[in-house]
Each structure stands twice: as structure tokens, then as C-alpha cells.
Amino acid sequence: MWAWVFGVGLWGGNHPLSAADRSPVEAEVQSKVVKLYGAGGLAGLQGYGTGFIVSPDGHIATIWSHLLDADAVAVVLSNGRRLMGRVVAAEPKLDLALLKIDATGLEHFDLTRSAAGGPGTRVFAFSNMFKVAAGDEPVSMQHGIISARTKLAARRGRFASNYSGPVYVVDAITNNPGAAGGILTDRRGQLLGMLGRELRDAQSQVWVNYVVPAGEITPTLQAMMRGEYTREKVVDPLANAREIPPRTFGLILVPDIVYRTPAYIDEIVPGSVAATAKLQPDDLIVFLNGKVVGSVRTLQAELNLLQPGEDAEFVIRRGSELITVQFPVPLSLDEKQ
Known part of the structure; x- marks a missing residue:
């Protein structure tokens, strides 16, 4: 109270x-x-x-x-x-x-x-x-x-x-x-x-x-x-997991050429879930599952933490508009999205 x-x-x-x-x-x-x-x-x-x-x-x-x-x-x-x-x-x-x-x-x-x-x-x-x-x-x-x-x-x-x-x-x-x-x-x-x-x-x-x-x-x-602190080493259960590339959801990002390349969409794979959601080139990914996406690299790091079968919620900025889309993570990375 x-x-x-x-x-x-x-x-x-x-x-x-x-x-x-x-x-x-x-x-x-x-x-x-x-x-x-x-x-x-x-x-x-x-x-x-x-x-x-x-x-x-x-x-x-x-x-x-x-x-x-x-x-x-x-x-x-x-x-x-x-x-x-x-x-x-x-x-x-x-x-x-x-x-x-x-x-x-x-x-x-x-x-x-x-x-x-x-x-x-x-x-x-x-x-x-x-x-x-x-x-x-x-x-x-x-x-x-x-x-x-x-x-x-x-x-x-x-x-x-x-x-x-x-x-x-x-x-x-x-x-x-x-x-x-x-x-x-x-x-x-x-x-x-x-x-x-x-x-x-x-x-x-x-x-x-x-x-x-x-x-x-x-x-x-x-x-x-x-200046003596080092994080405890832990066994990461996802350490040997396969990478989940943005293309899994039909997203092709701009080339990662600088340290903090913004996560802009360059192309959409036809027939993918991203195409079904009507995402577009030049859309900017700003959040993934509530985490700030500051660059292409941070997006990839967050994607790699996803578990098969769970949802991936993207927040996209298009001009001054924010668009939220949600895609399921495939049970197998060979599964087409």
C-alpha cells in the first residue's frame, strides 16, 4: 500500500x-x-x-x-x-x-x-x-x-x-x-x-x-x-545450437559492414511469413521479444537465443509508425517459413 x-x-x-x-x-x-x-x-x-x-x-x-x-x-x-x-x-x-x-x-x-x-x-x-x-x-x-x-x-x-x-x-x-x-x-x-x-x-x-x-x-x-570482476563461466545450453538467421522468417537484412549497422530490412523472401505480414524493404527492426535491437549483430545474438516452437515478436519502425508482428520459431531450421 x-x-x-x-x-x-x-x-x-x-x-x-x-x-x-x-x-x-x-x-x-x-x-x-x-x-x-x-x-x-x-x-x-x-x-x-x-x-x-x-x-x-x-x-x-x-x-x-x-x-x-x-x-x-x-x-x-x-x-x-x-x-x-x-x-x-x-x-x-x-x-x-x-x-x-x-x-x-x-x-x-x-x-x-x-x-x-x-x-x-x-x-x-x-x-x-x-x-x-x-x-x-x-x-x-x-x-x-x-x-x-x-x-x-x-x-x-x-x-x-x-x-x-x-x-x-x-x-x-x-x-x-x-x-x-x-x-x-x-x-x-x-x-x-x-x-x-x-x-x-x-x-x-x-x-x-x-x-x-x-x-x-x-x-x-x-x-x-x-576492475577485477570477471563473470562466472557457465555452460550455455545453446552454445552448440544452430544459428537462427533472419532468413528463417523471410528477412534479408542490409549488409553488416560497420560495428553497429542498424537492422534495416533489405529484401523480403517471397512466400515467407514476413511477406505474409507485409513487411517491406527499409523497415527497421527495433525490438525482438522486448529487447532493444541496436544493430544487425544484436539482432542475430537475440535470434540465437530463441527456442524451437516459441514465438518471436518483432517491433518494426516504418517511418513514424511502429508495427508489431509475431512469428513462430520453426521446430526445425529446415522447415520453410
Whole structure:
């Protein structure tokens, strides 16, 4: 349930609070939270998000998402200062990314002093949900309690969450558009964890307001900041799978001649599912199954993750129009589409 929501102004009951009445904890935490602006703006994907500063030298933790597919991510500090950030490391299995901006002497969360919570712990959540702040305005602040600590089993549509470890479930509606990468603190302003994505419980399909505990991401963040982090090698069950070329769906793309060649359609194979869907040369593929397609290479990488029998949903840009088409992945790549 909603308790207090703090956006451009602070509210206590039905009366706005003056700046002098604001909690010292709120003021201290606000200086450590940043607004992020990057890729997005199409097909319901927001081009904004939240992060939090984890070193005085400009390291920023946030959720790993489509927002970071841009060449650079705009970072707005609490005082309104706008800087460009770059991704220095990411761990999709933790839904975690680390950005770096050129700044020093920043107020930040000391990861060695993060806290732990449990059911009944009273908490604050900070995020730029719904893009309530764009400059030096404070981000939203919510008040609630931790309802449970459990393992995450959630989905977005038919796609399971990357992260499946321990989470705090909170009683405030924290996981809103733009909130992912925000923070949960205790009443003293100590870091408890990072706000997660907009996901539904895998069984009940109810939206889950969850937070990844600081203890789950701190060792990885510390290794990333030291430049020592290497992702754990895992056995990829698709490593030996056959490549799924765009031609499987009747799509012939423009030649991949530069590093980030946009995924424009060059030709349509007559009689294919793409022809039946009336796709055309010069159409641009911008999303595949909700993932941003930044180039011909990223499209091929995403196609290779598809499983036989599942659906491939393409979002196509034609001029100013967005067109969504869905094709089944053939059970055999020899099967004509």
C-alpha cells in the first residue's frame, strides 16, 4: 500500500512539509541518488531510470536494462548537474550494472556499511519513478515495511527474471516505471538494497514489489570498482545450437559492414511469413521479444537465443509508425517459413 509519496514536494498526512521540516535522513539519501536517461521511449520502454552512487569517484550502481543500450547514459545528480556516464561492468544474472562518471568528492553509500532487514523492518524507498524529477528536484520517497524475505520467482510476460536469488518483499508500491535501480534504506538511511524491475509472481501473476538485498550485490560491485570482476563461466545450453538467421522468417537484412549497422530490412523472401505480414524493404527492426535491437549483430545474438516452437515478436519502425508482428520459431531450421 502507499504510505507517503515524496516527489517534487514532501507530504506528511495532508499537509506539505517545509524544507526545514524535512528529515535529515531524507536529505542525506537524496544526495546519493541519481536520475538516469538512456535508450528507450519506444514500445512502452521508458527512457529513464534510477541509480545510486557507491564511491566518491563517480561509480554508480543501477539495474541492468535496455536503458544502458545507448552509447552513453545521461546522469543527473541531486543538485541538477548533468554528466555523461559509461557502463564499466555488468552482471545480468544479478540484474546489476556499474556506471562511471567523471566526478570526485561525491556523497555516496559506503558498501561496507550497508544494513540488513527482515519482516517488520520500517523502510524508505527512493527512486525516480514516473520521471517525477528531471533536474535538481528530489526523487520520490516512499515509506513502508519489509513484508518478507524470500527467493524471487517472477516473470515479465513469458520471460523469467534474470535474477532468482533472495529478495525483500515490501508493502509499498515501489516497482514502478523508472524506479528500477533505486534504493531501499532503513530509517537511519543505511542502504538495504536495490529496487527491482516491474515483474509478476510466476504463479499468482500478481505484481511483485521486491528489492535485491545489498549483501547480494556488494561483493560484485566492489570487484567491478577494483576492475577485477570477471563473470562466472557457465555452460550455455545453446552454445552448440544452430544459428537462427533472419532468413528463417523471410528477412534479408542490409549488409553488416560497420560495428553497429542498424537492422534495416533489405529484401523480403517471397512466400515467407514476413511477406505474409507485409513487411517491406527499409523497415527497421527495433525490438525482438522486448529487447532493444541496436544493430544487425544484436539482432542475430537475440535470434540465437530463441527456442524451437516459441514465438518471436518483432517491433518494426516504418517511418513514424511502429508495427508489431509475431512469428513462430520453426521446430526445425529446415522447415520453410
